[in-house]
Amino acid sequence: xxxxxxxxxxxxxxxxxxxxxxxxxxxxxxxxxxxxxxxxxxxxxxxxxxxxxxxxxxxxxxxxxxxxxxxxxxxxxxxxxxxxxxxxxxxxxxxxxxxxxxxxxxxxxxxxxxxxxxxxxxxxxxxxxxxxxxxxxxxxxxxxxxxxxxxxxxxxxxxxxxxxxxxxxxxxxxxxxxxxxxxxxxxxxxxxxxxxxxxxxxxxxxxxxxxxxxxxxxxxxxxxxxxxxxxxxxxxxxxxxxxxxxxxxxxxxxxxxxxxxxxxxxxxxxxxxxxxxxxxxxxxxxxxxxxxxxxxxxxxxxxxxxxxxxxxxxxxxxxxxxxxxxxxxxxxxxxxxxxxxxxxxxxxxxxxxxxxxxxxxxxxxxxxxxxxxxxxxxxxxxxxxxxxxxxxxxxxxxxxxxxxxxxxxxxxxxxxxxxxxxxxxxxxxxxxxxxxxxxxxxxxxxxxxxxxxxxxxxxxxxxxxxxxxxxxxxxxxxxxxxxxxxxxxxxxxxxxxxxxxxxxxxxxxxxxxxxxxxxxxxxxxxxxxxxxxxxxxxxxxxxxxxxxxxxxxxxxxxxxxxxxxxxxxxxxxxxxxxxxxxxxxxxxxxxxxxxxxxxxxxxxxxx
Numbered sequence: 024x025x026x027x028x029x030x031x032x033x034x035x036x037x038x039x040x041x042x043x044x045x046x047x048x049x050x051x052x053x054x055x056x057x058x059x060x061x062x063x064x065x066x067x068x069x070x071x072x073x074x075x076x077x078x079x080x081x082x083x084x085x086x087x088x089x090x091x092x093x094x095x096x097x098x099x100x101x102x103x104x105x106x107x108x109x110x111x112x113x114x115x116x117x118x119x120x121x122x123x124x125x126x127x128x129x130x131x132x133x134x135x136x137x138x139x140x141x142x143x144x145x146x147x148x149x150x151x152x153x154x155x156x157x158x159x160x161x162x163x164x165x166x167x168x169x170x171x172x173x174x175x176x177x178x179x180x181x182x183x184x185x186x187x188x189x190x191x192x193x194x195x196x197x198x199x200x201x202x203x204x205x206x207x208x209x210x211x212x213x214x215x216x217x218x219x220x221x222x223x224x225x226x227x228x229x230x231x232x233x234x235x236x237x238x239x240x241x242x243x244x245x246x247x248x249x250x251x252x253x254x255x256x257x258x259x260x261x262x263x264x265x266x267x268x269x270x271x272x273x274x275x276x277x278x279x280x281x282x283x284x285x286x287x288x289x290x291x292x293x294x295x296x297x298x299x300x301x302x303x304x305x306x307x308x309x310x311x312x313x314x315x316x317x318x319x320x321x322x323x324x325x326x327x328x329x330x331x332x333x334x335x336x337x338x339x340x341x342x343x344x345x346x347x348x349x350x351x352x353x354x355x356x357x358x359x360x361x362x363x364x365x366x367x368x369x370x371x372x373x374x375x376x377x378x379x380x381x382x383x384x385x386x387x388x389x390x391x392x393x394x395x396x397x398x399x400x401x402x403x404x405x406x407x408x409x410x411x412x413x414x415x416x417x418x419x420x421x422x423x424x425x426x427x428x429x430x431x432x433x434x435x436x437x438x439x440x441x442x443x444x445x446x447x448x449x450x451x452x453x454x455x456x457x458x459x460x461x462x463x464x465x466x467x468x469x470x471x472x473x474x475x476x477x478x479x480x481x482x483x484x485x486x487x488x489x490x491x492x493x494x495x496x497x498x499x500x501x502x503x504x505x506x507x508x509x510x511x512x513x514x515x516x517x518x519x520x521x522x523x524x525x526x527x528x529x530x531x532x533x534x535x536x537x538x539x540x541x542x543x544x545x546x547x548x549x550x551x552x553x554x555x556x557x558x559x560x561x562x563x564x565x566x567x568x569x570x571x572x573x574x575x576x577x578x579x580x581x582x583x584x585x586x587x588x589x590x591x592x593x594x595x596x597x598x599x600x601x602x603x604x605x606x607x608x609x610x611x612x613x614x615x616x617x618x619x620x621x622x623x624x625x626x627x628x629x630x
Contacts, residue, residue: 067212069424072417073146073222074394074408081223082146082165086235089141089167092190094237097278100271101188102136104280105247108267108330109133112250119250122622124567127256129622131186131249138626141167141188144393144408146226148211149194150423151416153204154319154435159194160204160427163234168393175625178571182403183618185248185266187389192239195230200430208427243271243278246381246389248621251614253563258532259515261336261597262614266388268331268377282327285320285375289346289508292326302326302350306372312361315371318437331377333388334510335613336536336597339373339441339483340475343510344382347372348480366482367459374439383441385410386599387613395602402555402576403617406608407600411444411593447486449497450595457482474498475516475537477506485595490521493540495551496586496610498595499528500538526584533559534612536597542584554585554601554609566623576617585609 073079079087086092093101109131113119120126145166152161169186172179195207210230217225227235245268252263272281282288292298305311305323314320334343342349353365362368373379381388386405390413395404409417416438426433445451447464453471454460465471465486474485487497502516518538520528526542529535544553558579565575587609588600594610599619601611613619 066215068215069208069421069428070211070213070222070226071148071150071420071424072409072413073226074144074391075219075222076394076396077219078223078226079143079146081220082227082231082235083143085223085227085231087143087146087165087227087231089143089188089190092165092235092237092240093243096276097237097240097243100278100280101243101245101269102133104269104271104330105131105136105186105245105249105267106133108247108269109249112265112267118256122567123563126622128250128252129620131247131621132624132626134626135169135171135184135624138173139169139171139184142170142183142393144168144187145391147391148230148420148424150204150208150211150427151420151435151437152194153423154317155321156194158197160197160207162194163192163231165190165192166391166393171624171626173625175571176569176574178574180571180573180625182572182624183393184624185387185389185619185621187246187391189244190240191242191244192234193241202427202430202433204427205430208424211424212428241273242281245269245271248388248619251621253614253622254532254534255559257515260513261515261531261534261536261612263510264335264387264614264620265510266333266335266381268333268381280329282324282329283331283377284327285322286328286331286377287322287326287346287350288328289349292350298326299350303355306356307359312359315368315375316361317435318375318439319435320372320375331381332510333378333381335382335388337475337504337513338382338384338596339370339379340477340480340504340506341382341510341513342477342480342506342508343513344376344378345369345373345480346376346378349508362459363461364457364459364482366457366480370441370459370483371439374441380440383439384412384444384593384596387619392618399602400573400576401602401604402557402580403572404602405600405616405618406602406606407588407590407593409590412438412440413444414590414593415444441483445593448593449486449488450593451486452483452596453486455482455484472501473503474501475504478503480506491524493521493523494548494586495526495540495542495584496595496598497523497540498537499523499540500530500535529556534615536612537595539598539610539612544582544584547584550587551584552587552603552607552609553582553605554603554611555580556583556611557581557615563623569625571625572617572623585611 118127121132147164150161166189169184172181197203198206249267250265254262257263270281270283271278356365390410392408394408447466454463469486471484472487499521500518502518505514523540526540528538530538562579588594598610599613600608603609
């Protein structure tokens with residue numbers, strides 16, 4: 024059996040969205056500003072997302088490191104929650120344990136919380152959140168990722184792990200301009216020639232001048248892969264992974280657990296008729312429907328969950344990633360006119376949730392994972408480290424900054440992440456006839472075809488070529504899931520393997536969600552590149568023996584044709600753009616990248 028373990032990637036819903044101090048009853052789609060004519064045109068550019076490692080190193084060195092921005096109490100609170108989530112994942116599961124050897128279900132090794140370090144991988148100015156931060160002009164986020172260096176069998180190895188922490192800082196203060204945010208926007212426009220260390224220093228001296236202090240942190244957001252079942256344990260789903268998402272707020276000097284935004288407490292609402300009535304009353308409020316259409320509806324805290332759980336693969340086809348759909352059927356909202364159809368209304372609601380956001384076109388549950396340097400070996404390196412929706416949203420956020428700085432009209436409507444960044448291209452989500460998805464069309468050479476949607480939730484498909492035109496990277500094992508509220512009870516499709524022309528279909532049971540057409544490197548098509556697929560059993564046996572993972576990658580891989588990818592040409596859902604031996608990106612299942620799985624890292628079994 025084989026499993027693809029190298030070549031390329033994409034990554035970051037920037038974590039659950041913090042709850043503002045207060046929320047206006049309605050959110051206007053456009054804020055029309057009436058400033059004086061804008062100043063003479065200049066060449067500065069809006070900076071809204073920074074992933075340049077050199078720039079981030081300058082920010083970390085100026086006080087933006089994880090250790091500087093948090094104290095021992097903060098870290099103890101966050102780490103205790105992660106340990107509790109891992110314990111919950113293990114409860115009642117006799118097959119769960121740390122490490123590969125002897126465990127069919129592999130748990131996050133919490134020892135890395137103390138022995139690893141959190142590296143700054145991103146800086147985001149969330150100007151787009153102005154509609155829900157009435158006291159400030161959006162917020163600022165520092166995103167960190169757990170990483171380590173260790174000795175394995177006498178060899179020094181290093182990798183990142185599938186856990187991120189975002190610190191949400193107080194945003195820029197409002198000013199006296201009609202929009203209240205013109206000065207803030209102008210501060211985030213910098214010389215486009217700035218890069219690397221110079222860019223980092225300019226940000227520290229400019230818009231971050233008063234931000235790099237623990238006192239400015241008002242929320243902390245975490246996302247951690249707590250358990251992974253390999254494809255050998257879930258052959259019908261090509262594997263299974265669970266991610267716990269948490270949110271923390273300030274209570275004076277202390278960091279305390281908070282509810283997660285826009286995610287209903289399914290168990291509590293299902294068990295309490297009063298809460299269910301309250302949920303329906305909130306949804307039927309005209310202000311809620313208006314805000315929902317713009318992407319900024321806010322669920323009351325009393326109905327919100329204390330944590331969110333997102334699962335992969337298969338995105339919103341997994342009922343666990345759709346908490347609103349667990350509570351409500353299309354019949355329950357049939358009388359509401361919003362968004363074109365009951366199905367579209369429910370899907371929009373779930374797109375707002377933590378799980379829905381973090382399983383929409385993401386890199387194994389993350390939208391931002393950090394750029395990999397040249398020192399990261401093929402087989403463990405991302406070619407694209409931000410997700411397709413975030414690639415697109417970076418452009419939108421920059422346009423918001425430019426408009427605010429110029430004093431022109433601003434539209435804060437939030438796009439649907441499930442559709443953003445790949446409008447009708449190969450692998451894009453599309454409508455199968457439900458009127459609420461009429462605008463979700465495919466490019467002329469593609470058609471919308473059913474993929475993995477459950478039979479009772481089949482409004483959305485995937486843009487694909489006809490079966491006789493399937494190419495490297497296309498799905499070849501499609502069929503509807505049998506979805507359950509408990510993701511461990513989901514049943515994968517009983518699908519028929521379709522033709523891949525001259526190639527072969529790598530199927531679910533060897534780790535390829537929906538199957539993936541591949542071919543020899545000597546028979547590549549124009550949309551393909553030569554990557555590497557690891558031999559599944561020998562590779563895992565190598566890790567189980569405690570051998571360094573670079574050694575296992577070198578010894579147990581085969582070349583194969585993969586779909587070529589980059590930031591402008593994303594992979595289909597459940598595949599990531601990994602960096603291959605030649606530096607070109609190729610689409611591979613996410614857990615074939617060592618840094619995206621919790622198991623096999625050398626601390627395992629040595630606590």
